[in-house]
Amino acid sequence: MVPFLDLKAQYRVIADEIRQAVDRVLESGRFTLGPEVEAFEQEFAAYCGTKHAVGVNSGTSALHLALLAAGVAPGHEVITVPMTFVATVAAIGYAGAIPVFVDVDPQFYTMDPEKIESAITERTKAIVPVHLYGQPAEMDRIIEIAAKHKIAVIEDAAQAHGAEYRGKRVGALGELGAFSFYPGKNLGAYGEGGMVVTNDDKHARTVRMLRDWGTETKYYHELKGFNYRMDAIQGAILRVKLRHLEDWIRSRRILAVRYEERLAATSLVLPAAMPDARHVYHLYAVRSHHRESLQTALAENNIYTGLHYPVPVHLQKAWSELPYKKGDFPVSERIANEEISLPMFPEMSQEQLEDVCDALCVWASGEE
Numbered sequence: 049m050v051p052f053l054d055l056k057a058q059y060r061v062i063a064d065e066i067r068q069a070v071d072r073v074l075e076s077g078r079f080t081l082g083p084e085v086e087a088f089e090q091e092f093a094a095y096c097g098t099k100h101a102v103g104v105n106s107g108t109s110a111l112h113l114a115l116l117a118a119g120v121a122p123g124h125e126v127i128t129v130p131m132t133f134v135a136t137v138a139a140i141g142y143a144g145a146i147p148v149f150v151d152v153d154p155q156f157y158t159m160d161p162e163k164i165e166s167a168i169t170e171r172t173k174a175i176v177p178v179h180l181y182g183q184p185a186e187m188d189r190i191i192e193i194a195a196k197h198k199i200a201v202i203e204d205a206a207q208a209h210g211a212e213y214r215g216k217r218v219g220a221l222g223e224l225g226a227f228s229f230y231p232g233k234n235l236g237a238y239g240e241g242g243m244v245v246t247n248d249d250k251h252a253r254t255v256r257m258l259r260d261w262g263t264e265t266k267y268y269h270e271l272k273g274f275n276y277r278m279d280a281i282q283g284a285i286l287r288v289k290l291r292h293l294e295d296w297i298r299s300r301r302i303l304a305v306r307y308e309e310r311l312a313a314t315s316l317v318l319p320a321a322m323p324d325a326r327h328v329y330h331l332y333a334v335r336s337h338h339r340e341s342l343q344t345a346l347a348e349n350n351i352y353t354g355l356h357y358p359v360p361v362h363l364q365k366a367w368s369e370l371p372y373k374k375g376d377f378p379v380s381e382r383i384a385n386e387e388i389s390l391p392m393f394p395e396m397s398q399e400q401l402e403d404v405c406d407a408l409c410v411w412a413s414g415e416e
């Protein structure tokens with residue numbers, strides 16, 4: 049049996065450290081924000097190479113507050129991609145702005161910089177590239193275009209903790225960056241969590257206020273804020289897990305190298321790694337014209353896979369109010385139809401990986 053990911057296997061390795069951290073919080077009597085969250089913020093900012101990090105209660109909240117800090121308001125447009133998890137687009141909606149889609153690059157699956165300029169209008173306030181599957185978007189080009197038009201770049205780094213682009217960590221590239229600590233992410237809480245990172249003092253202060261009812265001093269509300277505070281228990285757990293993150297990324301990258309060796313000769317389209325970047329393989333996303341048959345064949349061998357994502361956001365029922373139709377973003381639609389995510393988690397053994405590849409090669413030989 050090879051699960052798609054195995055959070056219990058990871059817990060077994062770090063259980064003692066986690067229990068100590070949780071106990072410390074329980075004994076402290078401080079359950080939301082507080083010293084554990086502050087310490088995690090400092091450690092995560094140092095990890096990303098940013099001046100500030102502000103802990104919140106989810107990746108979606110992080111995106112929402114990053115957009116508000118950048119000045120996104122009702123009537124504005126925000127450019128993003130339809131090939132993402134729906135939260136990217138939902139957060140733009142929460143800020144009262146209109147999501148405007150541009151297609152992704154056919155090789156890297158991240159925002160195609162060539163498509164951006166024709167989507168910019170006088171209402172465009174921000175661009176939100178998504179570091180999909182753990183690979184940074186082409187940030188130099190995106191930032192260059194944004195600077196020319198004086199619009200903010202907010203990174204959706206929910207899938208890409210520790211990914212690097214030209215020597216810099218994601219989150220530190222744009223004006224603000226948003227991370228998720230949903231349990232299945234590369235750095236996952238034991239519950240929900242998120243983080244906004246930025247080098248801008250003013251943005252950091254705004255996000256800090258907005259996550260806690262718009263206050264700096266209790267009961268004095270300067271802004272219309274939210275209850276988006278990070279739990280102290282999650283902060284303490286994430287501090288423990290952050291210390292393991294580089295090891296876990298190393299494991300994922302070793303697994304990716306072995307997948308590539310074993311699968312290069314099959315008909316599958318394997319992930320393309322961008323030059324001068326560090327892909328952190330949140331997902332090992334391959335493409336096949338026959339993914340249903342592949343998914344079934346693997347499941348018959350007790351090997352579990354995922355689809356990320358079967359419907360691009362412009363074709364989701366919830367977003368049918370947007371002026372898009374089938375065929376508008378052919379690259380995103382092709383990925384939605386062909387992508388399948390193979391098992392990928394740091395504790396995955398060499399044996400498990402070989403089992404996946406064996407089953408895949410048997411299936412592939414039957415396909416020919």
Ligand SMILES: *Cc1c(COP(=O)(O)O)cnc(C)c1O
Nearest residue numbers: 106107108133135136206228230
């Ligand atoms: C997970 C995810 C989010 C949302 O994060 P939550 O913590 O689940 O709110 C946003 N964007 C992308 C690309 C994601 O994968």
